[in-house]
Structures are given as C-alpha cells and as structure tokens.
Amino acid sequence: MIRVLVVDDERMVCAHLRTILTSAPDLMVVGEAYDGADGVEATVRLRPDVVLMDLRMPGVDGMRAIERIGQLPTPPRVLALTTFDLDEYVLGALRAGATGFLLKSTPPEDLLDLVRVAAAGHTVLSPAATSRLVAHGGRGRQARDLVGSLTDRELEVLEGLGDGRSNQEIARGLHLSEATVKGYVSRLLVKLRCDNRTQAALLAREAGLGPRR
Structure with missing residues (x-):
C-alpha cells in the first residue's frame, strides 16, 4: 500500500x-x-x-x-x-x-x-x-555544452535518467551492474553540477536527450 x-x-x-x-x-x-x-x-x-x-x-x-x-x-x-x-x-x-x-x-x-x-x-x-x-528556460545550449564533455557511456546513463528510469532499469538496459550505474550517476551529478537525479533528468531533456519510450 x-x-x-x-x-x-x-x-x-x-x-x-x-x-x-x-x-x-x-x-x-x-x-x-x-x-x-x-x-x-x-x-x-x-x-x-x-x-x-x-x-x-x-x-x-x-x-x-x-x-x-x-x-x-x-x-x-x-x-x-x-x-x-x-x-x-x-x-x-x-x-x-x-x-x-x-x-x-x-x-x-x-x-x-x-x-x-x-x-x-x-x-x-x-x-x-x-x-x-x-x-521557457532557454537553457538548451547551456545543457548541450555541459553534456558535450561526457563519455558515450555517461551519455547513455544520462539518457536513462532523462527517460525517468531507475538505476536498476538503466543497468539492465546497458548490461551493467546496478552499483556501476550508481557510480556513473554520482559522477554525472558532479560533472553536470546537479544536486540530484531529478535535476540531471531535466538537464537531459534540455539537451535533447530522452525520453525514448
């Protein structure tokens, strides 16, 4: 319940x-x-x-x-x-x-x-x-500049965040362990200067990443 x-x-x-x-x-x-x-x-x-x-x-x-x-x-x-x-x-x-x-x-x-x-x-x-x-935010270019420094794997994890997926779902889709994905998310938050995964998800949308469903 x-x-x-x-x-x-x-x-x-x-x-x-x-x-x-x-x-x-x-x-x-x-x-x-x-x-x-x-x-x-x-x-x-x-x-x-x-x-x-x-x-x-x-x-x-x-x-x-x-x-x-x-x-x-x-x-x-x-x-x-x-x-x-x-x-x-x-x-x-x-x-x-x-x-x-x-x-x-x-x-x-x-x-x-x-x-x-x-x-x-x-x-x-x-x-x-x-x-x-x-x-309305006009932050698309700034978001794209931020994600431009990411590796291909980090981009894939960020796309998962933009799609609203959990660490477990991202791990399953990328054939990684959940602990590995958790590590990627932590590094993404630092690189993208986000306080939490919700902010990172919004930035992913601003950069044109996800959702794919």
Whole structure:
C-alpha cells in the first residue's frame, strides 16, 4: 500500500485528489495539509511514501516545505503540483529536491500511475510540461555544452535518467551492474553540477536527450 499525503491550500483540490487516489486499491491517503508548515509537520507525523505538494501557498510555500522535508532523516518522495502559472516555481521545486512535478490537470488514471512511479523511486517529469519548461528556460545550449564533455557511456546513463528510469532499469538496459550505474550517476551529478537525479533528468531533456519510450 502506497501512503500519500496531499498538501494544498485549496480544500476542494485536496478533496478532488483524495477522491482520485482512494479509487485505487493500492493507494491510501493518510492525510491532508493546507499550507507548507503543516505539510512538513504532517510528513513527520504520518510518514507517507509520497507527498503531493502544491507550490503556491500562503505562509510557508511549497518550495520551502520541500527543502525542509528533504532534510528529514528518511524523506518521502515529493511531487510538486502546479498549474504552470509560473515556470520558475517548478524549477525552484526541482532544485529544492522534488522528485518531479505534475500538472493539476493531469487525467486521473495518469495521476495514479505517476504516483506509483514516484513511489517506486523513479523521476516523474511530465513530457508536455517538461517541453514547456525547456522552451521557457532557454537553457538548451547551456545543457548541450555541459553534456558535450561526457563519455558515450555517461551519455547513455544520462539518457536513462532523462527517460525517468531507475538505476536498476538503466543497468539492465546497458548490461551493467546496478552499483556501476550508481557510480556513473554520482559522477554525472558532479560533472553536470546537479544536486540530484531529478535535476540531471531535466538537464537531459534540455539537451535533447530522452525520453525514448
């Protein structure tokens, strides 16, 4: 059973998400919170596997809440919820440590699948939303310059990250051990100046790598 916490200052949004999530037999909504501070407290108290975090909230906003959750000893996976009013909010959330992001308009069946993907340890980046981020960010050339210094094998691993694959899946596709892939990912984060694999996945998209599915 995947335990989910919903954090959004609009109670109607929370109710809508709860209805969708509880329709799946393998998902459980363990609680709701209506601002970032309460979201952090609820995360500590309820220990969810996945947190759906709205970004734009009064008081403690989603980005600061994500940063605080990331400092916990065993943080859950956090997915940023956005309506895409401001793209920089999403970029800020990824830099703060979010696993990925979802549009609030995501169809219910897709939402359920993406929560499962996040709980399994994968990066969740909506292709349509990522394309818009890349277009607005104007970082394509910078990203291509960064990946230009990578070896062929490092590029293959980075493509896997851009495709949202786990280390195990990348290892299987490249016929490597999972430990070897983990080492490649660690080196990539240093070379690309990324704080986490989600940022590396976004950079891969900006450079035109992945997804291949």
